[in-house]
Amino acid sequence: MKNIRVLIGILGMDQHEVAAVGIAKMLRDHGMEVIYAGCFNTPETLFQSAIEEDVDVIGISSHSWEYLYYLPELMELLAAEEEPVPVVVGGSVVTAKDAQELTAIGVAAVYGSGASDGEIIDSIKELADR
Amino acid sequence: MPSTVRTKSGIPLKNIYTPEDDPDRDYQRDLGNPGSYPFTRGTRDNPGGGWIQRELSGEGDPLRSNAQFKYLLEMGQTGIDVIGDSPTMSLMDPDHPLAKYVVGTQGVSVCCHNDYRDLLRDIPLDEISISSSAPGMFTVASLYLLAKEGGISPAALRGSVLQWPFYSENCGYAYKMPFDLHLRMSCDVIEFCSREMPRFHGYLEDTYFFSEAGLNAVEEAALGFIEIRHIVRTLLNRGLAIDSFAPRIAILVNCTMDFYEEIAKIRAMRRIFSRMMKEEFGAQDPRSMAVNIACHTSGLSLTSEQPANNIVRGAVQTVALGLAGIQALEISTFDEGFRTPSEEAHRVGLRTQQIVDLETNITKVQDPFGGSWFMESLTDEVEGKILALVEEIESRGDPAELVTSGYFRQFFEGTMSRHHQQMSAGEITKVGLNVHKIPEEEDTLLRDVSEVKIEPYRQRADDIAAFKLSRDQAGVNESLLRVHNTVQSPGKNIMEGVINAVQIGATMGEVIGVMRQASGEPYDPYGHLRSPIEDLL
Numbered sequence: 228m229k230n231i232r233v234l235i236g237i238l239g240m241d242q243h244e245v246a247a248v249g250i251a252k253m254l255r256d257h258g259m260e261v262i263y264a265g266c267f268n269t270p271e272t273l274f275q276s277a278i279e280e281d282v283d284v285i286g287i288s289s290h291s292w293e294y295l296y297y298l299p300e301l302m303e304l305l306a307a308e309e310e311p312v313p314v315v316v317g318g319s320v321v322t323a324k325d326a327q328e329l330t331a332i333g334v335a336a337v338y339g340s341g342a343s344d345g346e347i348i349d350s351i352k353e354l355a356d357r
Numbered sequence: 358m359p360s361t362v363r364t365k366s367g368i369p370l371k372n373i374y375t376p377e378d379d380p381d382r383d384y385q386r387d388l389g390n391p392g393s394y395p396f397t398r399g400t401r402d403n404p405g406g407g408w409i410q411r412e413l414s415g416e417g418d419p420l421r422s423n424a425q426f427k428y429l430l431e432m433g434q435t436g437i438d439v440i441g442d443s444p445t446m447s448l449m450d451p452d453h454p455l456a457k458y459v460v461g462t463q464g465v466s467v468c469c470h471n472d473y474r475d476l477l478r479d480i481p482l483d484e485i486s487i488s489s490s491a492p493g494m495f496t497v498a499s500l501y502l503l504a505k506e507g508g509i510s511p512a513a514l515r516g517s518v519l520q521w522p523f524y525s526e527n528c529g530y531a532y533k534m535p536f537d538l539h540l541r542m543s544c545d546v547i548e549f550c551s552r553e554m555p556r557f558h559g560y561l562e563d564t565y566f567f568s569e570a571g572l573n574a575v576e577e578a579a580l581g582f583i584e585i586r587h588i589v590r591t592l593l594n595r596g597l598a599i600d601s602f603a604p605r606i607a608i609l610v611n612c613t614m615d616f617y618e619e620i621a622k623i624r625a626m627r628r629i630f631s632r633m634m635k636e637e638f639g640a641q642d643p644r645s646m647a648v649n650i651a652c653h654t655s656g657l658s659l660t661s662e663q664p665a666n667n668i669v670r671g672a673v674q675t676v677a678l679g680l681a682g683i684q685a686l687e688i689s690t691f692d693e694g695f696r697t698p699s700e701e702a703h704r705v706g707l708r709t710q711q712i713v714d715l716e717t718n719i720t721k722v723q724d725p726f727g728g729s730w731f732m733e734s735l736t737d738e739v740e741g742k743i744l745a746l747v748e749e750i751e752s753r754g755d756p757a758e759l760v761t762s763g764y765f766r767q768f769f770e771g772t773m774s775r776h777h778q779q780m781s782a783g784e785i786t787k788v789g790l791n792v793h794k795i796p797e798e799e800d801t802l803l804r805d806v807s808e809v810k811i812e813p814y815r816q817r818a819d820d821i822a823a824f825k826l827s828r829d830q831a832g833v834n835e836s837l838l839r840v841h842n843t844v845q846s847p848g849k850n851i852m853e854g855v856i857n858a859v860q861i862g863a864t865m866g867e868v869i870g871v872m873r874q875a876s877g878e879p880y881d882p883y884g885h886l887r888s889p890i891e892d893l894l
Contacts, residue, residue: 240443240459242529245570245657248770249777266531267455267883291443292810296458319661319694322808323797340661340694341790344781 231355234282236264236273238297243290246317250288250347257348270301277305277312283355284335289318295325302333313354317342364618366575368738374731382733387628391682391723392647394635397628397736398724399682400647406720408678409436409486409685410710412703413653415465416442417814419475422465426480428700432707436516437480438687440464441491446530448492450866451817452825454885461814463697467491468821468866470859473499474506482507486515488561488651488685493518493546495865498856501553517558517607517651518546523584523756524567527766533882534873536760538844542851542872544591549852551602558607558649560588565653568611570769571776574622575739577611579746580765582629586747587756589638599638603645606630607684612674613655617735619674620726623650623681625740651685652678657776661694663789665802672709679719680726686710692807699806821864828862830889836861837871837890844875 235251237244244266251261262280264273277285285301287294294316305311316329317338326337336350362370371378382388391399411434415422426437440446442464444456450468451460460466467476473496477487482504489496496518504511522539525532532539543560550559562585568577585606592602608626612619631646640646654674659667671688678686688709690702698706713719726732753759779785786792836858843854851872858868870880870888880888888894 240447240449240455242443242447242531244529245773245776248773249571249780252770252774253777253781269455291459292462292813293458295810296813320696322695324808341794 231259231284231352232262232280232282233259233284233286233351234262234264234273234277234280235286235288236268236276237266237288238268238270238273238301239291239293240267241289241291241293242266244288246290247288250286250317253344254348254351257344259351270297270304273301274304278308282312284351285312285314286351287314287316289316290320292320294318294321295328298329298334299332306333313357315351315354317347364574364735365613365615366573366618366739366742368618368735368742370617371731374729374734376730378734379730382728388727388733394643394646395628395631396647397624398727400627400649400684403682403723406679406723407714408683408710408720409488409651410434410707410714411436411438411488411685411687412690412698412706413438413440413490413687414698414703415439415491416463416697416811417461417465418817419465419467419472420478421461423476423478423480425700425703429703429707430485432704433711434707436486436488436685438488438685439476439491440489442466445491445865448532448865448869449883450821450864451814452819452822453866453881453883455883457815457818458813460817462811465491466814466817467495468864469824469862470499470502471824471862473503477503483509483513486517486685488517490519490563492865493520493559494542494852494855495859495868497546497550497554497557497559498852498859500557501856502860511554512556514554514557517561517609519561519563519609520547520559520588521563521566521584523587523760524580524765524769526760527763528567528570528769530566532869534869534878535876536757538872538876540588540591540757543588544595545850545852547588547592547602547605548595548597548850551597551605555605558605560602560606561651562606562608565609565611567769569655569657571657571772571774574611574613574615574618575742575746576772578622578626578629578739578743579750580768581608581610581626582633582743582747583750583756585630586633586637593638599634599640600642600645603634603638603640604642607649607651609651609653611655612652612678614658614670614673616673616677617732618739619677620681621732621735621739623652623678623683624724624726624732624736625743626650628736629740629743649684650681651687652683653687654678654689656689656693659689659691659694660787660790661807663795663800663802664691664694664804664807666789667691667694668705668709671706672713675709675713676717676719679713679717680724682720682724691803695807696809697811699809701806824862825864832861833858833863833867834890834893836863837867838893840868841871841875841890841894844872
């Protein structure tokens with residue numbers, strides 16, 4: 228069975244990396260391959276990396292409201308693909324209402340700051356298996 | 358049975374301390390009165406107690422932030438503390454394509470001298486201390502010009518700008534420029550301020566922002582001293598006298614919930630700084646040895662869950678800082694898990710400071726922990742660990758090379774991962790997050806305020822683009838070319854050229870862009886913009 232490949236990135240000018248780096252390491256420790264895209268991404272750069280790296284899941288970490296504007300753009304780019312890569316979003320700034328809006332545009336899962344490692348791993352595994 | 362409880366830095370805490378824990382204390386050598394070498398007990402004799410009370414502010418455009426400052430001053434704030442939005446903090450103008458969704462949402466958008474005029478409109482610059490997290494070189498340039506425009510001597514200006522050449526690129530405030538250039542900018546600002554604005558702290562060492570990458574108190578202080586020492590050496594190599602600039606070095610520290618250790622850290626940092634300046638660098642002016650310490654309480658210590666609990670965290674941290682003795686404070690507000698501080702949260706932060714200052718007598722006794730067997734032994738241990746870590750890291754090579762080789766980036770990735778692991782394993786207890794949780798639908802208190810968002814100021818991009826078209830472009834280009842050429846002349850201070858450029862209307866993004874170009878880097882590291890002086894080079 229091939230390893231699950233996850234692209235982790237932060238959008239726009241947001242440079243809060245603690246969670247992104249922490250989650251990337253945690254996923255690697257659980258046998259996943261993580262392509263860490265770091266900061267200063269746009270929907271285009273993440274989309275390109277996701278295709279080039281043939282990832283199973285895209286994970287967006289966010290501590291800035293920019294994700295609200297960029298995610299619809301990213302989802303649109305992905306939707307044009309035959310098999311759109313699922314997108315998950317994490318961050319303390321994501322409110323319950325934001326989470327609903329994200330789900331409505333097709334984001335597969337939203338993790339709040341209280342999400343456990345187990346929940347995140349299970350959810351990514353399930354998405355990668357689809 | 359010995360306790361297994363440890364501070365965040367790993368120092369074991371005993372259940373009880375006795376004289377045996379602090380046997381060899383020499384009061385004059387190790388402590389001294391507040392205001393006396395080695396300044397362990399306080400930078401100055403401050404019988405009135407208290408500190409500059411302020412809240413980190415800035416949102417939207419300069420005029421909206423100006424109104425915010427006036428509101429906070431009306432609420433009793435005693436200094437101004439301003440931060441730029443993320444494009445500003447990255448030296449990017451608001452009309453840059455990458456800035457579009459984030460102009461003014463996480464700080465104020467400032468990019469030119471006119472912006473600073475609006476930002477500080479009606480603020481008496483000779484009375485109010487201005488602490489700016491917005492890019493130091495441009496804040497200093499505009500403050501200098503504003504003072505002159507207002508008929509005030511720049512020598513009367515008080516406040517500070519942050520310098521972070523070592524860690525910004527790897528930890529939250531990337532300038533996308535070569536390390537040598539960033540270091541030179543910092544040193545040029547410090548040198549300029551010590552000459553022209555002698556009351557102003559041209560060098561506020563910011564250990565806050567990088568310590569939020571999950572560092573413990575020892576790591577925070579150690580990395581801070583590595584940077585301080587390198588900057589001081591660089592300035593001495595330029596031929597400056599230590600006493601010409603050291604009195605205006607200050608440190609902005611973090612304060613987490615590790616109550617005792619944070620107090621010990623501040624006491625240890627004062628002692629380390631004073632001995633470093635006196636013994637290593639030969640300072641003779643006592644002011645060079647007494648470091649002002651300001652604090653920003655830890656945003657990472659807050660939770661999005663049950664945001665009202667964050668008010669308590671801010672209060673506990675303020676008590677710790679009142680006991681440690683500090684010169685200035687801003688509390689991370691209760692809603693910062695979600696958003697840039699609301700007006701309500703700012704007021705609560707300010708009121709927290711005022712309550713501790715005015716209602717408790719906490720600040721009326723200086724360094725009340727002085728002589729405590731426990732606190733003195735903890736201060737010694739923290740100090741010992743800080744010095745050991747400084748030595749360990751410096752033994753790996755020239756600190757500047759450690760920056761460029763990526764050592765510190767790896768260091769931060771390690772601490773970020775460790776923070777995640779500690780949270781996941783429950784080693785860091787967070788009430789409301791990993792213990793004592795409540796169902797989401799019951800978690801409503803202060804949520805209404807916390808969840809309001811600030812819309813991006815899209816209009817700013819158009820306004821600045823229009824402003825750029827309205828300028829004397831030939832004059833701007835000439836000033837930019839001059840900055841470019843100064844950067845290519847080693848040993849020349851860049852400040853004068855920058856002041857000239859911003860005075861004539863050049864923007865932050867343009868000035869920095871040509872400075873990057875002069876160092877052989879692209880004008881726009883994000884690849885969208887063309888340099889206005891491309892054809893002149």
